[in-house]
Amino acid sequence: MRSWATPSVPSLPGVGAIPTLYDTATGDARPTDVTNGAQLYVCGITPYDATHLGHANTYLAFDTLNRVWRDAGVEVAYAQNTTDVDDPLLERAAATNVDWRELAESQTDLFRSDMQHLRVIPPDHYIAVTDMVSPIGEAVAVLLEAGFAYRVETLDSSAGDDVYFDVDRAARDTSWHLGIESRLDAATMMHFFSERGGDPDRIGKRNELDPLLWRSARDGEPSWPGAAGSGRPGWHIECTVIARDHLTLPLSVQGGGSDLVFPHHEMSAGHATALTGEPFASHYAHAGMVAYQGEKMSKSLGNLVKVSELIASEIDPRAIRLALLSHHYRSDWEWFDDDVYGAIARLSHWAEWAAGAVAGTASTSLLDGLRAALADDLDTPAAVALVETAVQSGATPTTVDVDAVDALLGIPLR
Ligand code: 5CA
Ligand code: ZN
Numbered sequence: 001m002r003s004w005a006t007p008s009v010p011s012l013p014g015v016g017a018i019p020t021l022y023d024t025a026t027g028d029a030r031p032t033d034v035t036n037g038a039q040l041y042v043c044g045i046t047p048y049d050a051t052h053l054g055h056a057n058t059y060l061a062f063d064t065l066n067r068v069w070r071d072a073g074v075e076v077a078y079a080q081n082t083t084d085v086d087d088p089l090l091e092r093a094a095a096t097n098v099d100w101r102e103l104a105e106s107q108t109d110l111f112r113s114d115m116q117h118l119r120v121i122p123p124d125h126y127i128a129v130t131d132m133v134s135p136i137g138e139a140v141a142v143l144l145e146a147g148f149a150y151r152v153e154t155l156d157s158s159a160g161d162d163v164y165f166d167v168d169r170a171a172r173d174t175s176w177h178l179g180i181e182s183r184l185d186a187a188t189m190m191h192f193f194s195e196r197g198g199d200p201d202r203i204g205k206r207n208e209l210d211p212l213l214w215r216s217a218r219d220g221e222p223s224w225p226g227a228a229g230s231g232r233p234g235w236h237i238e239c240t241v242i243a244r245d246h247l248t249l250p251l252s253v254q255g256g257g258s259d260l261v262f263p264h265h266e267m268s269a270g271h272a273t274a275l276t277g278e279p280f281a282s283h284y285a286h287a288g289m290v291a292y293q294g295e296k297m298s299k300s301l302g303n304l305v306k307v308s309e310l311i312a313s314e315i316d317p318r319a320i321r322l323a324l325l326s327h328h329y330r331s332d333w334e335w336f337d338d339d340v341y342g343a344i345a346r347l348s349h350w351a352e353w354a355a356g357a358v359a360g361t362a363s364t365s366l367l368d369g370l371r372a373a374l375a376d377d378l379d380t381p382a383a384v385a386l387v388e389t390a391v392q393s394g395a396t397p398t399t400v401d402v403d404a405v406d407a408l409l410g411i412p413l414r
Pocket of ligand 1: 043044045046047053054055057058081082083239255256257258259260287288289290291296297298
């Protein structure tokens with residue numbers, strides 16, 4: 001599937017350091033593993049109501065990682081999915097009387113345009129689940145054959161069997177187990193599993209936490225013929241197969257917002273290990289949740305501030321980027337409508353400062369400082385503070401200073 005245009009990224013003198021990154025699975029920050037180049041997978045949107053500032057915040061976190069790796073001379077291979085067939089998308093399409101494909105297409109288009117405005121470097125592989133149904137079905141058949149998956153009868157006599165992943169069998173016969181990535185206790189797992197698309201009460205499952213791999217065809221729902229019967233993919237296996245087929249495993253980083261820690265990333269990792277015998281990723285990285293009006297910004301609650309609406313009201317997208325990067329990617333924080341005006345004022349001071357730049361080719365202390373801050377678990381608030389200090393100092397910048405803000409923070413000032 002097409003992605004979006006690549007922003008220009010100025011080259012900088014010298015090279016930055018390989019970034020350290022906090023890993024949810026171990027609870028510590030350590031250097032990212034780029035033995036096979038950087039292999040980055042970031043979970044994409046479910047395209048039914050895009051793009052709100054929470055989404056943007058998550059994609060900017062991984063865009064910063066991408067920029068820091070590139071600045072360190074690392075080759076980056078980046079894949080992202082769109083969950084363009086799933087229950088919430090189908091429900092929204094039905095509720096608004098729109099064809100689900102049209103809904104997915106229009107919202108994916110909006111997302112592309114928002115990402116381009118925000119100067120996010122596009123993934124090399126931008127992959128729709130509907131384009132991967134066949135390999136996903138084959139992977140489900142492989143898991144059935146190997147005994148990591150089992151069929152569960154549906155009450156609907158017109159439908160075939162659904163297929164579930166056997167978490168206990170995987171824990172017994174592979175290096176994966178529940179908790180390996182999330183480190184959550186059983187009660188918390190159960191809570192998130194129910195809240196985030198799981199079905200603990202489904203009769204016939206071996207373990208309440210076994211996740212759906214393949215949903216057999218139902219009347220009125222989209223389905224495809226497949227190696228495990230006619231149906232459509234479950235949520236977690238889509239990301240496993242898209243990552244496996246477009247990148248080299250283990251991933252350097254499996255990324256997303258913190259609402260994906262469990263069950264999504266834990267189960268995607270379980271499916272991958274059952275399929276390949278290897279761990280899915282070296283790092284599991286998660287961005288914090290952005291709230292609005294006191295609650296997590298979410299499509300289901302509808303408390304959204306959309307990037308496209310801010311841009312339509314003539315807000316400079318660079319100010320949106322600056323407002324978001326002023327928060328640490330791992331913190332949970334709340335958006336207030338005034339935030340963007342602070343960022344607009346700051347951006348205009350920065351642009352005045354940049355307009356006076358004199359030619360420079362050598363590394364500067366601002367460049368060194370930005371590199372150090374960002375290589376330390378993507379500390380963008382520290383990076384923003386360093387630029388602010390340079391601007392406030394009254395000293396004349398060089399073009400290298402200005403290019404550093406563009407290349408590393410994605411904010412062109414000239
Ligand atoms: N399609 C799946 C992933 S395979 C999905 O979670 N889609 S989503 O549209 O719901 O979310 C897209 C990305 O935005 C995910 O990484 C999610 O963690 C992140 N996200 C969603 N809401 C917020 C929020 N309020 N703050 C920060 N990130 C968020
Ligand atoms: Zn995903």
